[in-house]
Amino acid sequence: MAGCVGLSAALCQEGVSVVQVLLFSLFNGLLYGMLLFMLSSGLTLIFSMMGVLNFAHASFFMLGAYFAYEISRLIGFWPALFFAPLGAAVIGAVIERYGLRTVHKFGHVAELLFTFGLAFVIEELVQMIWGKTNKPYLIPSSMDFTLFTWQGLDYSAYRVFMLLTSVGIFVALYWLLTRTRVGLIIQAALSHPQMVGALGHNVPRIFMYTFGFGCGLAAIGGVLGGNVLGTEPAMAIQLGPIVFVVIVIGGLGSLGGALIASIFIGILTNAAVSYDVPFGPFFALFGVSSATDIGNDLVRMTSGSVSSVLPYLIMVLMLILRPRGLFGNRDV
Amino acid sequence: MSMKGLLNNYGVWMVAALIILLVPIPFGSGFALSIASQMTIAIVFALAYNMLLGQGGMLSFGHAIFFGLAGYFTIHYLNWMGQGVVSYFPVSLLPLLGGLVSMVLGVLIGLVSTRRAGTTFAMISLGFGEMVTALTLIIVSFFNGEEGIQGDRWVGPEPLGITFGSDVQVYYLAGAWCFAAAVAMYAITRTPFGRMCNAVRDNPERAQFVGYNTQRVRWLAFTLSAFFSGIAGTLHALVFEHVGFETVDIARSGFVLFMVYIGGTGTFLGPVLGAVLITWLTSILSNFTEAWYLYFGIIFVTIVMYAPGGLAGLIFMHEPIWLTDPRLLRRLLWPYALGLASVLVALVGIIGEMEMIYHLSNDITGEFVMNLYGFDISLRNTVPWVICAIIGAIGLALCRKSFPLVAQHWHQVMHEARERVLQ
Incomplete structure (x- = not known):
């Protein structure tokens, strides 16, 4: 087969062409990226406002998925899409008001520790309430069909819906922050909190609403992604660090940066898995042979097997070489 | 120095040594000795971690890599000794070797991660932690994936009949290293370098202005902390004769952070208190309740919110x-x-x-x-x-x-x- 260069053997045997894999990984990467964006947008907003990296952000993503599972079991998916994020947002606001605000006076390290502990507690609470095994949160049956087939690949209706919703949220968020009065106050509170306070706005309350709003956004991601990625207690710890990677690469506090970095990481990790580029020839250049055990490991490495390392490698390099990220206006 | 002066200056250390020596008499069972060994390991790791967090003001989310990688190295070294691939090295001195391995890693990673403190440092440490955890599944020949690797500490000659075959012998090995490491780490806090660490933590700009290279101070603190973490990791490997990816992952890093912070970062005694208490509670309570980790997390969050000085802080308030x-x-x-x-x-x-x-x-x-x-x-x-x-x-x-x-x-x-x- 001529079109099989750089494809994994399994895909090649099924007669899948390079173009198909490209489209497939682009679509799925975009989807995953937009999901990441729903988390990273809230996180970056919270960071630029309060200077605190919310370690528990992905926990609200998880809460969204679990709430949606319960609500969709009782009254259906559409109410869940509304009420689950609302519930998570209220919990987020309460935690900001009675937790984070108490810790604020001890400094940023204490805030980081608080959210780290919170992430741990939420994971354990989820295990306490919903058990340690994963929950059958399924794609709503009304959207569980193939919407269209293009280039020999099926595009499920639910995934297209996910993509459209997340794009819609991005547009709405952009409009909210740049074109409305609320957005202008938030933007002003980001850079000049004292001045905004002096103008009569309650800045701590703005912080609380923003924190709750960001948690709600993450929960929407959970409602949409929980049934695709799986709803289990480990989902937060799996996704949490990746979201950090995204906002560090995009630049802390930059919404556009968060979008581009989300899509970049989404497509990169998906493409690394589907193309599965072998590193053997690369290591062979340095005389590594599969004769030794360690050499064998290196030669057998492919972009798919190292795809879990790539985001962190990029983040560390970014922090070392350009700590402000791609579009950030200040250092981490 | 008079007897009284000796007691005043070294009384605490004498008591500590006595406790380490006498523990196997009332607590001689295999289970109790295993907990005691884990406590000594936890103390070394917690004190090493507090060199960063408490004394240097650096919050790390990936410090377990220095703990775990030394453990992996130790098990490999034991196996190589068994196969005769490497020359014999006394098992009782292996923690030194493991510490040095982690120290070399600390020099390399510290070079890039300690340029800044605060959030940047925390994020880089998280990145390295996640990378090493992922590598345990990729480089199978060294880490052996989720299974981990096993070794036998009973190798080579038997000086004075000490084989480290029994629980008591390995407990005394861990205890002796714990004591030595604690003394060394305490001594470091009393040196001018220890004071410089505190200065760089509290006011890096002023420290720089006085003429100190803040990055180099942080780098040295990081390297030393990695060294002592490596000692703890080696002891862990020797006690359990097994290491797996759970010794390097973020849960382990978070665990030591919880221990240190619950004990208290402000004093030298705090991490010791946290390590002993949390190790004891974990091994006792996990038999009674599966929700122990939930309570553990809640204790941590409560301490962060209401007692940032930790338990030691509460004691020293008086x-x-x-x-x-x-x-x-x-x-x-x-x-x-x-x-x-x-x-x-x-x-x-x-x-x-x-x-x-x-x-x-x-x-x-x-x-x-x-x-x-x-x-x-x-x-x-x-x-x-x-x-x-x-x-x-x-x-x-x-x-x-x-x-x-x-x-x-x-x-x-x-x-x-x-x-x-x-x-």
């Missing part, structure tokens, strides 16, 4: 009082007892409720029967739920009454201590 007049502490006794009692009542109710929820959602038998506080109860029955709720409510109400009382007495006693000093 220092001015007992330095003035230890008899004043007696007046705090009954308010404290009252406060503690009301907290306990509240906890009995809340924990009972949580245990029941936990059992309800994790019950695979489908019978919904459990043992709570010695009573066999059915979760379909509403009575235990109501009783626990009532106990919890009573406890919380008592807390509301007793906490202001505790605060009031505390302020009175502090006030009196101050008056006496001023007189």
